[in-house]
Amino acid sequence: MSRSDDPALQTLVERVRHAQAHRTPLCIQGGGSKRFYGEAPAGEPLDVRALAGISSYEPTELVVTARCGTPLAELEAALAGKGQCLPFEPPRFAPGGTVGGMVAAGLSGPSRAAVGAVRDYVLGATLLNGRAEVLRFGGQVMKNVAGYDVSRLLAGSLGTLGVILEVSLKVLPVAPATATLRFSMDEAQAIRRLNEWGGRPLPLNASAWWDGTLVLRLRGALAAVNAAIDTLGGELIEPAHAAPFWEGLRHHDDEFFAKATAAVDGGARLWRLSLPPTTPPLGLPGELLMEWGGAQRWLCSAAPAALVREAAARAGGHATLFRGDKSAGVFAPLSAPLERIHRALKQSFDPAGVFNPGRLYPNL
Known part of the structure; x- marks a missing residue:
């Protein structure tokens, strides 16, 4: 874990x-x-990139500990050198992404439905809270998780x-x-097939449907x-063509997201819909x-935000505004009980409201 006499850490503590x-x-x-x-x-x-480096890596134990400012590309390269990986495929979106940002954003790539999300792989964390206290949660093995799982809460x-x-x-x-x-x-058809295959003992790792084509990994x-x-049958895609497709989907630089970015520049919004995987087409x-066997659906649309959110809610899910005009709010509104929990957590960890005010919700 980070040493208390580390100059980079001390600089952060004094700033806080x-x-x-x-x-x-x-x-x-x-x-x-x-951003x-x-x-x-x-x-x-509050730039954290000075607090960088892989603190410890035990390939035989399948555990790595890294500081927040460590470039994500650097961590994945170190793992690849030992034939290992972050199986949830965290997206980078752009060069320079860090380990701390990966956890704070909590976003996972194409394999999330098969292997789990970022939070499922966080064993422990060290946190600098709003009182300028350095707190440690969890550990380096699964059995160390007890009581409130704060380290995963950070994801x-x-x-x-x-x-x-x-x-x-x-x-x-x-x-x-x-x-x-x-x-x-x-x-x-894709929704029906994905749910049918998902109930069978098949090594399904990722899926993507767009414009009449279903791709399965x-x-x-x-x-x-x-x-x-x-x-399953289907057309087998050569690895030289398949690998760039999945990487493009992971980092949002494939054809769909390139078109979505252009549409957002023209006034549309890119929505991330989280739905039960059996949800039929919403018709928006x-x-x-x-993606994710039907559980994650990206929608690029100029439709009113209320229409998109209502459709997702009726299906038992929710809609997050990923890119575009944020005047309607980014995340789905919280219920009263959840809002109380959010406020209590913020008060406990950051009573003065120092960190990233309003980043999740404008009034939190």
Whole structure:
């Protein structure tokens, strides 16, 4: 864990202590690759990139501990050198993304439905809270998680609870075999097929449907992958073409997201819909890309925000505004009980409201 006499850590502690005393808001930032996500950042910049480096890595134990300012690309390269990976495929969106930002954003890539989310791999964390106290939660093994699982609570908090100084993460070996299949079918057919296949013992790792084409990624033991290819059929895509597709989907620089970015520049919004995977097509105007077996659907649309949110709520899910005009709010409104919990957590960790004010919700 971070040493208390570390100059980079001491600089952060002093900045927070001063901000608390003067009620000065701070905007935590690393590489800035996810600055667009959430409500508009506010406060004086608090750059954490000086607190960088892999603190410990035990490949045989499948655990790595890294400081918040460590470039995500650097961490993944170190893991790849040992044949291991972050299986939830955290998106980078742009160069410079950091480990702290990865956890704070809580975003996962194409394999999330099969392997779990960022929070499922966080074993422990060191946090600098709004009182300028350095707190440690969890550990480096799963059995150390007891009581309130604060380290996982930090995933997706967007820095509103404190500065994530360091995290311990579970990692996994790279799968021995991977294959990608392509099918032609409409949205409704894709939803039915994905849910049918999801209930069978198949090595499904990721899926993506867009514009009449369903793409499926298989991962696991070679025998299991080959058996699934024979069972499912479809068109087998060469690895040289499949790998860039999945990387583009992960980092949002593939064709769909390129078109969405252009549309957002023209006044549309990019929505991230979280829905039960069996949800039939919502029939909303715009262009749709579906992932996670139907549970995550990206919608680029000029439709009113209320229409999109109401449709998602009727289906038992919610809609998050990912890119575009944020005047209607980024995240789905909280119920009264959840809002009380959010306020209590913010008061406990950051009573002076120093960190990333309003980044999750304008009034929190």
